[in-house]
Amino acid sequence: MSDESPLIRSLRAAVAAAPEDVPLRLHFAELLLAEGRGDEAVTEAAVALQHAPGDDAARALMVRAMGLPMAPEAPAAPQDAPAETTAPTFDWDAAEQEVGDVVGPRFVTGDVEQPLTADGSGDPGDASAWDVDVPGSVRLADVGGMQEVKDRLEAAFLAPMRNPELRKLYGKSLRGGLLLYGPPGCGKTFIARAVAGELGASFMSVSLSDVLDMYIGTSEKNVHDLFETARAQAPCVVFLDELDALGAKRSRTHHGGLRNVVNQLLTELDGIDGAENEGVFVLAATNVPWDVDLALRRPGRLDRTLLVLPPDAPAREAILHYHLRERPIESVDLGKLVKATEDFSGADLAHVCETAAESALLDSARTGTVRMIGMKDLLGAAKQIRPSSESWFASARNVAMFANDGGMYDDLVAYLKKKRKL
Ligand SMILES: Nc1ncnc2c1ncn2[C@@H]1O[C@H](COP(=O)(O)OP(=O)(O)O)[C@@H](O)[C@H]1O
Ligand SMILES: [Mg+2]
Incomplete structure (x- = not known):
């Protein structure tokens, strides 16, 4: 608005700079309301409520703003005037009562x-943790429930990473990799991020679509560089998400370059001699384990599986x-x-x-x-x-019945039986 008062203009800027400052935003909303800009006040009050859902002042303001979409011109409120002076036509008592009905325990x-959360606050991490790959922002304690999965991860990665003696003691048996599989949207990527949060710099995550977007020829080099970096940094976990994109059955890959990438990955997983991959652990995830090249799942490679259920x-x-x-x-x-x-x-x-x-x-x-x-x-x-997992279980059922070679899907079979789906 061109005729906007300087006060409103600067408050708007202040709110934009500190979007989580609820009192500031409410103050801004009060001013808008006092200027008869009820709709905008509603919007600001709604945002304030998002940041502070239980905030009584925000709710009261919301109620008033909704009741007064076209409030008459009123002088701008002084900085910390009680709310009732800012909108003279407003029936404060009625609003209080209305708010009284609205306010209840969350x-x-x-x-x-x-x-469970790491700090016991009940809030599993900050919002950015879910969108941005910031190592260290999600911890295993932020993963609710799923105790079996956590125990397996502890044994497969966390304990050996923390404990070099244990690595020596169990030697080869701790090498190789673990493939997380299960229906989509059930926390595979999230859980891997939590492992990253536990391990910090010694966790390398690679988006396979990034690798594959590269020109043919460079993707193999990328895979190689990734593992070289991991070896230099050992002990280290390499996470390959959506492995099916890369490890798709070689017969199915219409894209010629992809076969080379798979071959390169096999080479890296094996290491030139066994000792080369000392302390390099591989974690992978897929919704469609039956589409992953079997060669990738041979002993010493991604030879262990972990079912991540709903x-x-x-x-x-x-x-x-x-x-x-x-x-x-x-x-x-x-x-x-x-x-x-x-x-x-x-x-x-x-x-x-x-x-x-x-x-x-x-x-x-x-x-x-x-x-x-x-x-x-x-x-x-x-x-x-x-x-949404229903259709996944329908395909999984066929695999469990007809393609459980070498007991690869024993966990799945056990689960389906328990659920009487098999
Ligand atoms: N055990 C859990 N505790 C907390 N949040 C979870 C848990 N499992 C899944 N989620 C949530 O579900 C969302 C989807 O999970 P995601 O890891 O993307 O699934 P997948 O990789 O298996 O397809 C995650 O972003 C996370 O917010
Ligand atoms: Mg995922």
Whole structure:
């Protein structure tokens, strides 16, 4: 706006520079409201609520802003005036009452334990950890539940990394690699990042699409350089995500260059003589292990597998907690929600929270009254969504029945039997 007051203009800049400063943003929203810019005030209050879901001042302001979309011109409020002086036509008592209804406990006590986090705060890492590959930002303690998976990772990587004596003692048996497999969206990449968080610089992650984007010929060199760096840095874990992209059955690779990359990877995994790869551990992940070249899975290479199943109850609780952490929720019984989302993947759970937020938001917009996200929204959303792992298990079932060569998929068979799917 060209006729915007200098005060509003500079506050807008201040808010942009400190987006998480809730009092500042609320102050800005108050000013907007006082100038009759109710819609903008609603937007600012909504952002403030995202950062501080339980904040009473933010909620009160939201209610007032929604009730006063076209407030009459009022003088700009002095810096820390009580809210009631800024919007003279506003019925403060009525708003208080309305807010009183809206404010409720965020969570009701369920029968599931609070999620685990490294610092015990219940918030599994900062948001950036999920999008950006920042080693050190996710720790194993941020991975909810999945105790068996954690134990295996501890034995396969963390203990030998920490303990050179143990490496010597077990020698060769600790060499080689571990292939994480399971339905999509169930935490393979996330878990690998947590291992990276535990190991810091001695974890090298490579996006295979990056390797393959290179010109033919350089991709082999990239693979070689990667392993050379890992050897120089040993003990070190090399993580190959979406291994199927690279290790696709050689017969299926229409792209001639890819075969060379696979061959190069085989060479690197074997090392020129066995000793060369001392202290180099390989972790890989795929949704489609049956598409991975069998040569990559021979002894000494990716010879161990670890099934990563849909999140168990504590894992689902951690995931739900994470996705609800910045949303305006009220009386959410996580234990109940956890029970209603069996077999849901991490991605499905995110979708449930998104859908629930959407329905509460639509309701609020329709009625002009802010409504928090409640159990009804969440359970309703859960009912609408079918676990996305179903189709994965349908393919996995065939593999377990007809292609379990050498007991490669014994874990899967055991799980399917337990679930009476086999
Ligand atoms: N055990 C868990 N604890 C906390 N969050 C999890 C857990 N498992 C999965 N998630 C969440 O689910 C999302 C999807 O998992 P991801 O690792 O991308 O799946 P995959 O690599 O198996 O396809 C992750 O970003 C993470 O936020
Ligand atoms: Mg992944």
